[in-house]
Amino acid sequence: MYELDHIYYGYDGKTVIEDVSLNFEAGHFYGILGPNGSGKTTLLDLLSGHLRPHGGQIRLDGRQMASYSRKALARRIALVPQDYRINFPYTCGEVLMMGRYPHLPRFSHPTDRDHAVVAEVIEQTGLSAFADRYVDRLSGGERQRVVFARGLAQATDILLLDEATASLDIQHAIALLNLADRRVGQGGTVIAVFQDINLAALYCDRWVCLRQGRLVCAGPTADVLTAATLRAVFDVSAQVVHQPFCGARQVCLNKEVA
Amino acid sequence: MVTAALNSKRDSCLRFQRLPIGLLLLVLALLLAIEIVLSTGSGFIQVSYADVVRIFVARLSGVEGLIAHLDELAPVVVSEVRLPRIMAAAVVGCGLAVSGVVFQGILLNPLADPYTLGVSSGAAFGAAMALWLNLAVMGAWSVPLFAFAGAVGTLLVVIWLTASSGDLSSASLILSGIIVAAILSAGVSFLKYLAGEEVGIIIFWLMGSFASKTWIEVGMVAAVVGAGLTISLFFGRDLNLLALGGRTAGSLGVSPARLSMVMLVSASLMAAACVAVSGIIGFVGLLVPHMVRFITGPDHRRLIPVAALAGACLLLLADTVTRAMLPQEVPIGVITALIGGPFFCVIYRRRQRHRQD
Numbered sequence: 001m002y003e004l005d006h007i008y009y010g011y012d013g014k015t016v017i018e019d020v021s022l023n024f025e026a027g028h029f030y031g032i033l034g035p036n037g038s039g040k041t042t043l044l045d046l047l048s049g050h051l052r053p054h055g056g057q058i059r060l061d062g063r064q065m066a067s068y069s070r071k072a073l074a075r076r077i078a079l080v081p082q083d084y085r086i087n088f089p090y091t092c093g094e095v096l097m098m099g100r101y102p103h104l105p106r107f108s109h110p111t112d113r114d115h116a117v118v119a120e121v122i123e124q125t126g127l128s129a130f131a132d133r134y135v136d137r138l139s140g141g142e143r144q145r146v147v148f149a150r151g152l153a154q155a156t157d158i159l160l161l162d163e164a165t166a167s168l169d170i171q172h173a174i175a176l177l178n179l180a181d182r183r184v185g186q187g188g189t190v191i192a193v194f195q196d197i198n199l200a201a202l203y204c205d206r207w208v209c210l211r212q213g214r215l216v217c218a219g220p221t222a223d224v225l226t227a228a229t230l231r232a233v234f235d236v237s238a239q240v241v242h243q244p245f246c247g248a249r250q251v252c253l254n255k256e257v258a
Numbered sequence: 259m260v261t262a263a264l265n266s267k268r269d270s271c272l273r274f275q276r277l278p279i280g281l282l283l284l285v286l287a288l289l290l291a292i293e294i295v296l297s298t299g300s301g302f303i304q305v306s307y308a309d310v311v312r313i314f315v316a317r318l319s320g321v322e323g324l325i326a327h328l329d330e331l332a333p334v335v336v337s338e339v340r341l342p343r344i345m346a347a348a349v350v351g352c353g354l355a356v357s358g359v360v361f362q363g364i365l366l367n368p369l370a371d372p373y374t375l376g377v378s379s380g381a382a383f384g385a386a387m388a389l390w391l392n393l394a395v396m397g398a399w400s401v402p403l404f405a406f407a408g409a410v411g412t413l414l415v416v417i418w419l420t421a422s423s424g425d426l427s428s429a430s431l432i433l434s435g436i437i438v439a440a441i442l443s444a445g446v447s448f449l450k451y452l453a454g455e456e457v458g459i460i461i462f463w464l465m466g467s468f469a470s471k472t473w474i475e476v477g478m479v480a481a482v483v484g485a486g487l488t489i490s491l492f493f494g495r496d497l498n499l500l501a502l503g504g505r506t507a508g509s510l511g512v513s514p515a516r517l518s519m520v521m522l523v524s525a526s527l528m529a530a531a532c533v534a535v536s537g538i539i540g541f542v543g544l545l546v547p548h549m550v551r552f553i554t555g556p557d558h559r560r561l562i563p564v565a566a567l568a569g570a571c572l573l574l575l576a577d578t579v580t581r582a583m584l585p586q587e588v589p590i591g592v593i594t595a596l597i598g599g600p601f602f603c604v605i606y607r608r609r610q611r612h613r614q615d
Contacts, residue, residue, distance in 0.1 A: 048508070048509050049509075073511070078509060079505065079508075085503065086501055086502060088551075090501065090555070094555070098499060098510065101499065102510055147502075
């Protein structure tokens with residue numbers, strides 16, 4: 001689906017992404033991991049089309065990213081950012097409806113289908129009680145759920161999550177990631193930046209590890225998620241064990257740092 | 259108990275916000291029309307409201323027979339003296355309100371107003387320059403033209419200054435605006451000092467007035483405000499997305515940098531045209547968006563058209579009060595600040611209290 005060919009990105013003489021070549025295939029849950037400042041968010045911005053690479057090429061379904069209009073990209077790719085500030089007193093329902101804008105001509109009213117999609121997402125995300133409330137009066141975690149739901153309401157086949165559950169309690173994080181996972185089951189693709197290694201191990205069937213803007217390794221989680229990888233990427237000592245309880249590999253850390 | 263009360267308050271507010279937009283606009287348009295007739299009738303020479311309507315109809319349809327029975331003075335007073343002033347007040351009110359909505363929407367700052375980028379200081383400097391030099395080159399046009407040029411020049415400098423920091427972020431725009439405005443205010447003070455005994459003219463211009471506006475001036479400001487309003491309405495939906503942040507707006511199909519630039523320039527030009535014809539009228543651009551947002555909610559597709567009409571109604575009301583009701587004409591800029599300031603304090607306190615709930 002995505003083909004990244006020797007991508008380079010930098011500003012002010014500082015390299016953020018250096019010589020990354022990578023393919024993303026449809027129907028997988030990708031986790032992007034790496035230490036702070038390793039270029040994870042920049043990589044997502046390049047994939048969303050928000051940033052253009054300064055070198056190399058990104059193709060989406062064989063076509064150059066630059067050849068798509070912003071509107072066309074917005075119908076295929078949704079981004080859930082980490083930042084959940086919303087400055088004006090929109091209701092949650094209104095914010096979710098903004099996710100439908102790319103599907104609607106500029107001056108037209110939402111169709112029945114748009115209302116149905118929004119209603120379904122509100123139901124799935126458990127936000128029914130919030131639909132008529134003002135977003136700027138919600139707590140940070142509640143607002144983060146609204147922002148996540150807005151991304152789902154965009155109903156795209158590619159969903160980019162930028163630490164989208166970082167400020168949520170674990171119950172809501174799991175509930176929302178389950179919804180993202182369901183999209184993958186239906187043929188969609190999720191590419192998510194994670195800080196939490198174990199959540200990433202639980203949900204992602206593909207891992208991409210970055211360090212200082214370079215690709216360290218990428219591939220099926222079973223191959224990539226090893227103690228050696230974690231040492232190479234994060235400089236930590238870890239034990240990676242398959243946990244029957246959750247049906248995935250999980251990471252156990254000790255206090256040692258390099 | 260408390261939560262229930264709060265929720266019901268919220269609901270009543272929402273019901274308010276779900277009023278059909280067409281109904282709101284119709285009510286405001288009717289209000290504006292009534293205000294225009296009432297305002298035209300009142301003043302030093304009283305003209306009955308029926309006669310005002312007759313004169314309107316006669317002028318618009320060309321059937322002069324309708325007003326044949328009237329005193330010769332009335333039609334002249336109405337169509338050459340009062341109406342241009344009234345239309346100027348309405349158009350400027352509309353322009354300042356829409357410009358304020360756009361500035362608050364782009365800068366994501368509810369305290370932004372049409373003058374945030376120093377447009378008013380630039381216009382003041384240009385006008386003061388023309389008044390001080392006593393420029394008569396372009397006749398009556400020299401002051402508005404200099405004011406407009408000053409405002410546009412300031413806008414360009416502010417954008418240039420901001421662009422050098424790499425992006426069009428809210429903080430750097432506001433900061434650049436403050437820097438440039440501070441320099442220009444010093445320039446205006448210097449011109450006032452140089453003007454010596456003539457300083458009164460400059461001071462009076464700065465306070466704003468709609469007295470002795472001509473149809474040509476109305477036409478010019480209406481053209482700029484009309485264009486700005488059309489552009490703002492066109493991009494209304496895109497403005498909503500900016501509230502979600504630049505990255506998210508980008509992922510929803512809008513180029514945040516390009517949108518900000520287009521809207522900043524058109525809103526500033528609207529403000530510049532308004533200041534050029536009427537002087538500096540504060541608080542309309544700050545207050546009207548707040549009041550209207552309370553009724554329509556923050557959705558710019560509703561907010562912009564309603565604010566346009568509400569701004570026109572309010573400024574016309576203020577100008578009518580100062581022209582026809584007060585014993586002595588008070589500069590309109592002083593009126594709007596005197597009424598708007600305390601009102602803003604009330605809104606602000608209320609908002610802060612809501613926050614704490």
